[in-house]
Amino acid sequence: MHLLFAFAIAIVAGCSLYLILSRHIVRILLGVTMLSAAINLVIFLSGRIVTNVPAVIRAGESSLSADAANPLPQALVLTAIVIGFSLTAFFAALALQTYRSLGSVDTRHIDAAERLGSPFPAAKDRP
Amino acid sequence: MLAALLVSFLGAILARFVVSRTFPHGGWVAALLPAGLFLFFLAKGASLPEVGAITETLEWVPALGISLTLRLDGFALLFVLLITGIGTLVTIYAGAYFAHSPKEEAARFLTLILLFMTAMLGTVLSDNLIVMFVFWEATSLLSFMLIGFNSHRAQARKAALQSLIVTGGGGLALFGGILLIGMTLGTFSLSEVAQRATELLASPLAVPAMILIMLGAFTKSAQLPFHFWLPQAMEAPAPASAFLHSATMVKLGVYLLARFDLIFEGIPAFGATLVIVGSLTMLVAAVRALSTDGFKEVLAHSTVGSLGVLVMLIGLDGDYSVTALIAFIIAHALYKAALFFCAGTTIHAVGEGRLSKIGGLARRLPMTTLAAGMAAISMAGLPPTLGFITKEYLFESQLNASSGWVVVAVAVLVNAVFAAIAGVAAIRPYYLGKTRSEVKHPETLGLYLGPLVLGGLGFLFGLAPDFLVRGLIQPANDVLVGHTVDLSFSLWHGFTPMLALSATVVAFAGGLIAYWHRIHYALSLNKGLARVLGDFGFNAAFAGLLRLAERCTRLLQNGDQHRYTSTVAAAVLLIIGYGVLASGTRPVIALTDGRFDMPSVIVLLLMCLGAFAATRTPSLLRAMIAVGVVGFGSALIFLLNGAPDVALTQFSVEVLLVLILVALLLRVPERAASTREPREKRLDILISAGFALVVFVALAATVALPLDGRISDFYAATSYLEAHGRNVVNVVLVDYRAIDTLGEVIVVAFAAMSVWGLLRIMPRRRAAP
Numbered sequence: 016m017h018l019l020f021a022f023a024i025a026i027v028a029g030c031s032l033y034l035i036l037s038r039h040i041v042r043i044l045l046g047v048t049m050l051s052a053a054i055n056l057v058i059f060l061s062g063r064i065v066t067n068v069p070a071v072i073r074a075g076e077s078s079l080s081a082d083a084a085n086p087l088p089q090a091l092v093l094t095a096i097v098i099g100f101s102l103t104a105f106f107a108a109l110a111l112q113t114y115r116s117l118g119s120v121d122t123r124h125i126d127a128a129e130r131l132g133s134p135f136p137a138a139k140d141r142p
Numbered sequence: 143m144l145a146a147l148l149v150s151f152l153g154a155i156l157a158r159f160v161v162s163r164t165f166p167h168g169g170w171v172a173a174l175l176p177a178g179l180f181l182f183f184l185a186k187g188a189s190l191p192e193v194g195a196i197t198e199t200l201e202w203v204p205a206l207g208i209s210l211t212l213r214l215d216g217f218a219l220l221f222v223l224l225i226t227g228i229g230t231l232v233t234i235y236a237g238a239y240f241a242h243s244p245k246e247e248a249a250r251f252l253t254l255i256l257l258f259m260t261a262m263l264g265t266v267l268s269d270n271l272i273v274m275f276v277f278w279e280a281t282s283l284l285s286f287m288l289i290g291f292n293s294h295r296a297q298a299r300k301a302a303l304q305s306l307i308v309t310g311g312g313g314l315a316l317f318g319g320i321l322l323i324g325m326t327l328g329t330f331s332l333s334e335v336a337q338r339a340t341e342l343l344a345s346p347l348a349v350p351a352m353i354l355i356m357l358g359a360f361t362k363s364a365q366l367p368f369h370f371w372l373p374q375a376m377e378a379p380a381p382a383s384a385f386l387h388s389a390t391m392v393k394l395g396v397y398l399l400a401r402f403d404l405i406f407e408g409i410p411a412f413g414a415t416l417v418i419v420g421s422l423t424m425l426v427a428a429v430r431a432l433s434t435d436g437f438k439e440v441l442a443h444s445t446v447g448s449l450g451v452l453v454m455l456i457g458l459d460g461d462y463s464v465t466a467l468i469a470f471i472i473a474h475a476l477y478k479a480a481l482f483f484c485a486g487t488t489i490h491a492v493g494e495g496r497l498s499k500i501g502g503l504a505r506r507l508p509m510t511t512l513a514a515g516m517a518a519i520s521m522a523g524l525p526p527t528l529g530f531i532t533k534e535y536l537f538e539s540q541l542n543a544s545s546g547w548v549v550v551a552v553a554v555l556v557n558a559v560f561a562a563i564a565g566v567a568a569i570r571p572y573y574l575g576k577t578r579s580e581v582k583h584p585e586t587l588g589l590y591l592g593p594l595v596l597g598g599l600g601f602l603f604g605l606a607p608d609f610l611v612r613g614l615i616q617p618a619n620d621v622l623v624g625h626t627v628d629l630s631f632s633l634w635h636g637f638t639p640m641l642a643l644s645a646t647v648v649a650f651a652g653g654l655i656a657y658w659h660r661i662h663y664a665l666s667l668n669k670g671l672a673r674v675l676g677d678f679g680f681n682a683a684f685a686g687l688l689r690l691a692e693r694c695t696r697l698l699q700n701g702d703q704h705r706y707t708s709t710v711a712a713a714v715l716l717i718i719g720y721g722v723l724a725s726g727t728r729p730v731i732a733l734t735d736g737r738f739d740m741p742s743v744i745v746l747l748l749m750c751l752g753a754f755a756a757t758r759t760p761s762l763l764r765a766m767i768a769v770g771v772v773g774f775g776s777a778l779i780f781l782l783n784g785a786p787d788v789a790l791t792q793f794s795v796e797v798l799l800v801l802i803l804v805a806l807l808l809r810v811p812e813r814a815a816s817t818r819e820p821r822e823k824r825l826d827i828l829i830s831a832g833f834a835l836v837v838f839v840a841l842a843a844t845v846a847l848p849l850d851g852r853i854s855d856f857y858a859a860t861s862y863l864e865a866h867g868r869n870v871v872n873v874v875l876v877d878y879r880a881i882d883t884l885g886e887v888i889v890v891a892f893a894a895m896s897v898w899g900l901l902r903i904m905p906r907r908r909a910a911p
Contacts, residue, residue, distance in 0.1 A: 016737045021841035023746035027772055029834025030753035032711060036826040038704050038817035041762050041810055045769045048799065049753060052776045053837075055792075060841060063849055064783045065735060072861060072868040079858035079870055084784030086861075086870035087854045092780075092788050093875060094886050100795045101893035107806045108897040114810050116905035121817055122703035129701040 020060050027053040040110045040120040047106060051099030055092045062088030143198050143212045146182055147264060150175065154256035158249045161237070165245035169237010169588055172252045176229035176259060183226060187219045190617055195333075197269065206272075207330055213269035216617025220468065221266040221390075221397060223614065224475050228389045229259045231592035235483055236381035238588025239490060251291060255385060258284040262390055266397060271320045271330040278316065278362075281391050282309040288382040289375045298377040304680065305371045312361025312368070316398075319354030322347045332401065339405040352406050355398065356415065363395025363449045366423040370677035373430070373442040380486020383438060384592075388445045388478040393471060396452040400467065400622055403456050416457025421552045423450030426675050428559040432654075433665035433672060435496045437485045437571065441478065444521075444563045447556055448474050451536065454549065460542040464622045465629060466535035468615050473520060473528040473600065480517035480596035481567055484510050487589045488571050491581045497570055504572040506581040509590035511572040516597030518568030520604070522561035522651065523644060527604035530644070533557060537640040554643055558650030565655045704822065708829060715832045722839075729843035742782050749775035762812050766803045770796060787871050 031053055034046025062085035070086035072079050079086070114120050153175040161168030186196060195215040202210045214222070236255060240248035261284060264277030283306070290302030324330050326345045327338055335342065342348055359365075364372035375387050386392070399416065406412040427447035434440050448470075455467040487510045488503060489495045504511045520529035536557075540550045603610045611629055620626050654661065665671065698709060722729065752771030759765050777792035818826065857870055857878065867873035875883050 016735055016739060016742070017845040018731070018733060018842055019743060019746060021838050021845065023750055024841060025834040025838035026750045027753045028837045029830040030757050032833045033757050033826055033830040036704060036707050036711070036818075036829065039814050041806065041814065042765065042817075044803075044806075045756060045765055049756065049769050049772050052773050056776055056779065057837075057841065059780065059783075059785070059788075061844055062854070063735075063845065065737065067739075067782060067784045069784050069786050070858075070870040072870065074868070077862050079861065083858070083870075085849075085851070085854050086857050086874055089780075089785045089788050089871045090874040090879065092785070093791055093871070094882060096788070096791050096795055097886050098889055100798065101890050103799060104802055105893045105896055105900075107802050108900045111806050111809055112900050112903075112905065120810055120814075123817070125703070126701055129699065 024053050024056045038122045044106050044110055048103050055095050058088050058092050150260040154253055154260055157256050158253045161249040161252050162245045166241040169234045173230050173233040176226045180226035183222045208272045210273055211269040212267040215621045217621040218266050220614050220618045225262045225390050228479050232381050232385040234588050235592040238586050239381055254288055269332050275317055279313050285386050289378040291379055301374040301377040305375050308361050308368050308371045312358045315354045316358025319351045322351040336404055343408045359395035359398045363392050364446050365419050365453055369423055369446050372446050373439050376438040376442050384479045384482035388482055389475040399456045413457040417454050420450040420454025421549055424556040428556045430675050431563055432661050435498055437495055437497050440563055441481055444560055458539055458543040462535055463539035464619055466539045468618045469532040469535055473532045476596045476600045477517040477520040480593040483593040484514040487585055491583050500571040501574055507585050510585050513593030513597045514568045518564035520600035521564035527600045534640045537643045554646055557647045561651030562654035711829050718836055729839050730846040731842040732846045745775050745778045762807055762814055
């Protein structure tokens with residue numbers, strides 16, 4: 016089962032990178048979103064996925080039973096989900112604002128920092 | 143001696159204020175510092191014969207075996223007296239030289255000169271190699287500042303940079319050599335290294351260390367193929383040229399080689415390399431000197447040649463070579479500094495640096511003419527000067543060595559060129575020439591005192607060498623030979639082979655002077671020769687480096703975000719792949735649990751399909767839905783595998799994401815054509831597949847390892863007892879890791895504020911490209 020998890024996570028991660036490599040900003044955004052989902056599963060898997068018993072201490076007992084799930088990766092994934100969401104939201108706002116000001120979501124048209132094809136400023140822009 | 147070094151440094155700093163206060167007589171005041179140091183070291187030196195060597199130590203970085211150890215022995219004394227003695231005259235001369243300049247400029251120049259003197263003293267006095275290296279680099283840096291002193295001249299800036307690159311690069315090599323020696327012997331003390339030379343030579347690191355140290359010395363002393371920077375350095379004001387680029391700094395390489403000669407003499411290649419490099423440098427310098435017209439440049443080329451002589455002398459075996467070396471160091475410092483002084487005064491006086499344009503100055507600059515004449519006689523090696531005696535010793539050591547007649551022939555030829563240069567430099571500007579040059583700045587006492595003293599000393603030491611031999615040459619000789627040798631210097635050796643060689647030199651030189659114009663004209667027509675012998679190689683290498691940097695920048699930073707991302711991703715993959723292959727361990731892939739959970743498998747399959755669909759569809763809405771499938775799928779995975787809290791959070795986040803993305807897609811065109819060429823797509827698929835492979839292998843290898851459950855066990859055991867919570871995940875988040883959770887909340891708040899701040903502004907739409 017672990018290998019199946021690993022395989023599926025790898026497929027999702029690979030597809031995410033393919034999206035991130037695009038020049039379309041919304042595709043990059045979708046790639047980042049999907050990659051964070053994949054990474055959450057990486058953390059989850061690293062704590063081993065062996066049971067479906069939640070990490071809750073039963074009434075009358077004072078410690079977690081041995082068959083319960085590993086609580087540590089769950090806590091880390093919870094934090095990661097929220098941070099990933101914040102990143103996506105900020106990215107989406109940035110993408111929207113880019114479209115508003117440039118009329119394009121193609122990174123080839125975002126060239127305020129450097130001209131496409133050359134890092135050297137054009138002769139007319141040189142100081 | 144430590145105190146003397148400190149006084150020298152503080153005095154250099156103070157000089158800035160003192161000189162501008164006492165302008166235009168600041169040179170005389172500032173000269174008190176080097177003069178005082180000269181007397182101090184003279185007194186120290188007088189006690190040397192009884193004690194052998196004086197050592198003072200101050201712990202600096204004891205943990206690294208670096209202590210500020212100063213050691214004054216006979217050879218160091220020779221250099222110390224040269225540095226402070228000529229330093230005194232340079233300071234006086236510089237004060238007079240800058241008398242017509244703004245006083246700030248004079249103050250700045252004298253400060254640099256005195257700082258340089260301090261660094262020089264430190265270099266030759268240090269017994270610890272690391273300390274010596276620090277001072278060595280300081281001299282390179284100050285040389286850079288002095289060459290570029292007239293920083294408004296582009297040529298000066300270029301020359302300064304060139305010298306810094308060459309000597310700084312050589313400094314790095316030297317540092318490498320020092321570290322190799324330190325690694326082998328476990329000490330950086332020069333005197334200890336010298337004692338344990340056989341131990342060093344037995345090590346395989348001895349030859350690399352020798353090569354690195356030779357590189358450092360060759361760059362500093364302008365030996366082939368690094369000879370080009372010294373003539374360029376003539377952009378420096380004349381006092382700096384006299385001090386740094388003839389009398390002292392460029393001899394540091396010679397100093398270093400002489401010190402290491404005792405250590406490396408067991409390696410036969412050491413001496414042979416020195417003889418070959420020194421001889422070639424002599425030849426190249428002689429040819430270039432004959433094809434040059436600039437007064438200072440001619441002297442500079444002859445300095446390069448003289449340094450070649452010194453390097454060759456270190457490499458020679460047999461008797462007398464050490465004696466000739468020491469005597470030549472002294473003689474050369476005396477006459478070459480004097481000639482640079484005269485050149486500076488002459489150029490300063492007429493505002494013209496080309497020998498062919500200056501003439502008939504004997505009446506206007508009588509004292510300078512006299513000094514130049516005296517120095518030139520010594521340089522030409524005519525009796526009764528020190529130059530004559532050293533040349534006899536030079537020929538004698540060559541005839542005694544096993545290096546053969548070629549070296550002798552080179553020496554005769556080059557000495558003839560030197561003698562001719564001496565003749566031209568002393569006669570042409572003062573007696574010959576059709577034009578009688580106008581004198582703007584007449585000579586003053588400060589300007590002619592230095593060259594007169596130095597030129598006079600050349601005669602004095604020639605006529606009465608006993609004093610010099612007992613005081614300086616004998617102690618230095620003993621240090622470099624390793625035992626006491628009885629020396630006797632005399633002006634007249636009798637009719638010997640050396641005298642015959644000297645006569646040949648003089649005859650040759652006479653011919654060269656007579657045909658100076660024609661030779662000069664013929665050589666200057668040959669532009670290819672000048673290019674090959676000059677800094678052509680350096681410039682080509684420098685320009686090539688810049689072109690390479692530009693090409694790399696064009697390739698890597700070409701403004702295309704796709705290329706940036708793919709470069710980073712590909713680099714990460716290559717590094718990881720290399721790391722895995724180089725480590726030699728094979729990642730383990732094994733079935734670690736026998737469990738099979740059908741619902742999870744179905745969800746995973748759906749997620750994979752969603753991920754593929756997201757990459758394939760041209761519709762952004764469909765891509766968003768596909769990404770949503772992956773997100774909701776991961777929530778289901780959490781739900782099915784004992785993580786309901788995580789699943790709940792993931793569900794709510796997915797809903798919010800859908801809202802945000804739909805809001806975005808309402809504005810942005812929904813259908814998006816591909817932004818990649820087919821070729822780029824193929825490459826991206828390759829990179830992504832590689833990434834997927836890395837993720838899979840890493841995860842499979844991770845789950846194959848035993849799980850370290852100590853932290854989880856701690857939470858499981860203490861959650862209820864200490865934090866009174868049954869839901870362990872919740873307890874971890876709000877209790878054990880509460881600060882992290884607070885940080886997470888702050889991140890969300892910041893993201894919200896940033897989004898609000900971004901969207902608040904309605905930008906003016908730029909024309910769509």
